[in-house]
Amino acid sequence: MIINACVRQSDSRTLRIAEPIIESLSQRYEVKRYDLPEMEGIVPLTPALFAQRGRGKIPTWALDAAKAMADADRLLIAAPFWDMSFPAALKAFFEQVSLFDITFTDTGKTCKGLCKSPKVLYLTTRGMDIATGDPFEQATPYLRAIGHLWNLGELTTIAAQNMDYSTPEEIESRIASAISEGLELAKTW
């Protein structure tokens, strides 16, 4: 399953990194792709949507995506670093797709994930010189947390950073390195 949250679409450096890696993975996996910038309905749970959910009425796309998430063998997320995390469209997608008895359930004592992907790959680019694991980098920790709720496995982050404060040559070199790292991983991922 691919989730593309690259709002700048064809201008996105993150998407430039993601496309060859997705292409490589598509030789070994059947790909189901969610291009969030092109989808309608990627909104937070409004009072109306929340009330509908209570009546068991879930938007068809969200139900399908939740089932795809639960069934996926691998999950790849491409999202730029926005406001020290990822674009709200991705959070809205997660909010709509986090469905009881599909992506998670409960044991009576706590929540238990129902997804089965043992691996998650997160591709990103960051404007500032902030590394993965920096306390100000709040995308990777969130993805790890939602993975805990849903029972997703090992999270790998591949990032290019300082992209807004580098020369064009440096930017290109970092994009090329991230692609190589992803392609190398994709061989065995």
Ligand SMILES: Cc1cc2nc3c(=O)[nH]c(=O)nc-3n(C[C@H](O)[C@H](O)[C@H](O)COP(=O)(O)O)c2cc1C
């Ligand atoms: C709306 C918006 C918010 C951003 N917020 C941050 C931020 O909080 N920290 C940061 O380091 N860069 C931030 N950036 C810069 C992007 O992370 C950087 O330019 C990145 O390479 C954009 O990825 P893209 O080319 O895939 O869209 C922001 C950019 C935009 C457009």
